[in-house]
Amino acid sequence: MLTRVDVELGTRAYPVLIGAGCLASLGETLRAHGLTQTNAFLLTNPQVGALYGLPAAQSLHDAGFQKVVRHEIPASEEGKNWEEFSKTCAALLEHFPDAGASPLVVLLGGGVVGDLGGFAAAVYRRGVPFVQVPTTLLSAVDSSVGGKVAVNFGGVKNIMGAFSQPKLVLCDLSLLRSLSPRELRSGAAEVIKYGGVCSASLFEQLESGALERLLSLDAETMVDIVSQCVRLKAAVVARDEFDKLGIRNVLNFGHTIGHALELSAHYDLTHGEAISIGMVAASGLAVELGVCSTVFRDRLTGLLKRAGLPVSYPGHEALFEPVLKALQLDKKFRNGKNLFVLPERAGAWRQAEDIPWGLVHGAIKSAIR
Ligand SMILES: NC(=O)c1ccc[n+]([C@@H]2O[C@H](COP(=O)([O-])OP(=O)(O)OC[C@H]3O[C@@H](n4cnc5c(N)ncnc54)[C@H](O)[C@@H]3O)[C@@H](O)[C@H]2O)c1
Ligand SMILES: [Zn+2]
Known part of the structure; x- marks a missing residue:
C-alpha cells in the first residue's frame, strides 16, 4: 500500500508516493500516472546502481520503456559539480x-543524484520530464520534493540551478535499509529540522521515542515520519514555490552556518551533520537575541545528540576564516548580510537578516572550537 501526499502546485502538481517494496513496480506506477514516454534515462551512482539499478531498469522495461539508458555520477557530494x-x-x-x-529522466539516488539530475532534466531541450526515486532518508524527506535542482559551482553550494518540479516522487522505504548508519543519521537531521521549526507535534513525537524507532528502521514509524515531513515540505512549497515570499526560508534552518561549514570542511561532514551543527549554532544565536529560550535550545541539542549527530566540529578553529568567506558566498547573502532562520519554540520560527557580525562570529567560533 502506498501513502500519497500531493504537492499542490496547479499545473505543476504531483504526487509523492511512499511505501515499502514499491521499486519493483516503478515502471507500472509511472505508466499509471500518465507518463507515456517511450524511453528512459536512469541516473544513479555506482553504489546505488549496484544495489538497485537492475530492478529499476527491469521494471521500466517491463512497463514498455523501450530504450533504458543508465548513466552514473560519482557517489556523494564530489559528484555534484559542473563537470x-x-x-x-x-x-x-x-x-x-x-x-x-526524448526520455523520461528517472533519478535513482540521494540528494546528489536528485539535484544534479533534476537540473540536467530542467535544461536539456529546455526541460524534459523527470521523476525522483529517493534512496536516502534525507532525499526522501527533503531534496526529492519541491523542485529545487542544482549543482555546486565556483566553491558555492547549489549556485547553478533552477526550479523544476518532478512529475512524480516514488519513495521506496525498503531501499533505506542498505544505508550506512551515518547516512541514516544525516537524514534524521532534516527530520529534526522539520520538527524544530515546522511542527511542535512532530518534535514531541521524536522526543518521545519516534527518533529511535526511525533510526532502527521500524516500518510503521518510517512511513509515518517520512510522510509527515513530506506533508510539511509540500505545504511550504505550495505557498512559496519560487522562494520569493520568505515562507520557504523556514527550510533553511541550520543551513546558513551549516552550508558554510559543509563547504569549508571539504565535505568531511555530511550535509545532515553540517546542518545539525548549523541548527545548534542558529538556536544559540536565537537565545542570545532573546528569540528562544535555553530550554528549547537544549531540547533541540539533546535530540540531535540522541540521533548520534554532531552538535559542533571541535578542533577546527582554522576553519573560522573559510567559514566566514563561505558565508559571504551563500546563495542568500544579500546586501552584506546573511539570512538566518531562528527558532522561537518548537514548530515556530522567524528570520533575521540584521544579526550583528560579532554575534555571528561568536556562533561560528563555538561551532568549531
Ligand atoms: N534540493 C533540495 O531541496 C535539497 C534539500 C536538502 C538537501 N539537498 C542536497 O542533497 C544532498 C545530500 O543528499 P544525500 O544526503 O541524500 O546524499 P547523497 O546523495 O550523497 O547520498 C549519500 C550517500 O549514500 C549513498 N546511498 C544512497 N542511497 C543509498 C542506499 N539506499 N543504500 C546505500 N547507500 C546509499 C550514496 O551513494 C552516497 O554515498 C546535498 O547535496 C544537499 O545540498 C537538496
Ligand atoms: Zn538540507
Whole structure:
C-alpha cells in the first residue's frame, strides 16, 4: 500500500508516493500516472546502481520503456559539480539526439543524484520530464520534493540551478535499509529540522521515542515520519514555490552556518551533520537575541545528540576564516548580510537578516572550537 501526499502546485502538481517494496513496480506506477514516454534515462551512482539499478531498469522495461539508458555520477557530494552535470547532459544528447524520442529522466539516488539530475532534466531541450526515486532518508524527506535542482559551482553550494518540479516522487522505504548508519543519521537531521521549526507535534513525537524507532528502521514509524515531513515540505512549497515570499526560508534552518561549514570542511561532514551543527549554532544565536529560550535550545541539542549527530566540529578553529568567506558566498547573502532562520519554540520560527557580525562570529567560533 502506498501513502500519497500531493504537492499542490496547479499545473505543476504531483504526487509523492511512499511505501515499502514499491521499486519493483516503478515502471507500472509511472505508466499509471500518465507518463507515456517511450524511453528512459536512469541516473544513479555506482553504489546505488549496484544495489538497485537492475530492478529499476527491469521494471521500466517491463512497463514498455523501450530504450533504458543508465548513466552514473560519482557517489556523494564530489559528484555534484559542473563537470558531472556536463557529462550527464552529454550522455542525454548522445543517447537521445531525436527530439521525438526524448526520455523520461528517472533519478535513482540521494540528494546528489536528485539535484544534479533534476537540473540536467530542467535544461536539456529546455526541460524534459523527470521523476525522483529517493534512496536516502534525507532525499526522501527533503531534496526529492519541491523542485529545487542544482549543482555546486565556483566553491558555492547549489549556485547553478533552477526550479523544476518532478512529475512524480516514488519513495521506496525498503531501499533505506542498505544505508550506512551515518547516512541514516544525516537524514534524521532534516527530520529534526522539520520538527524544530515546522511542527511542535512532530518534535514531541521524536522526543518521545519516534527518533529511535526511525533510526532502527521500524516500518510503521518510517512511513509515518517520512510522510509527515513530506506533508510539511509540500505545504511550504505550495505557498512559496519560487522562494520569493520568505515562507520557504523556514527550510533553511541550520543551513546558513551549516552550508558554510559543509563547504569549508571539504565535505568531511555530511550535509545532515553540517546542518545539525548549523541548527545548534542558529538556536544559540536565537537565545542570545532573546528569540528562544535555553530550554528549547537544549531540547533541540539533546535530540540531535540522541540521533548520534554532531552538535559542533571541535578542533577546527582554522576553519573560522573559510567559514566566514563561505558565508559571504551563500546563495542568500544579500546586501552584506546573511539570512538566518531562528527558532522561537518548537514548530515556530522567524528570520533575521540584521544579526550583528560579532554575534555571528561568536556562533561560528563555538561551532568549531
Ligand atoms: N534540493 C533540495 O531541496 C535539497 C534539500 C536538502 C538537501 N539537498 C542536497 O542533497 C544532498 C545530500 O543528499 P544525500 O544526503 O541524500 O546524499 P547523497 O546523495 O550523497 O547520498 C549519500 C550517500 O549514500 C549513498 N546511498 C544512497 N542511497 C543509498 C542506499 N539506499 N543504500 C546505500 N547507500 C546509499 C550514496 O551513494 C552516497 O554515498 C546535498 O547535496 C544537499 O545540498 C537538496
Ligand atoms: Zn538540507
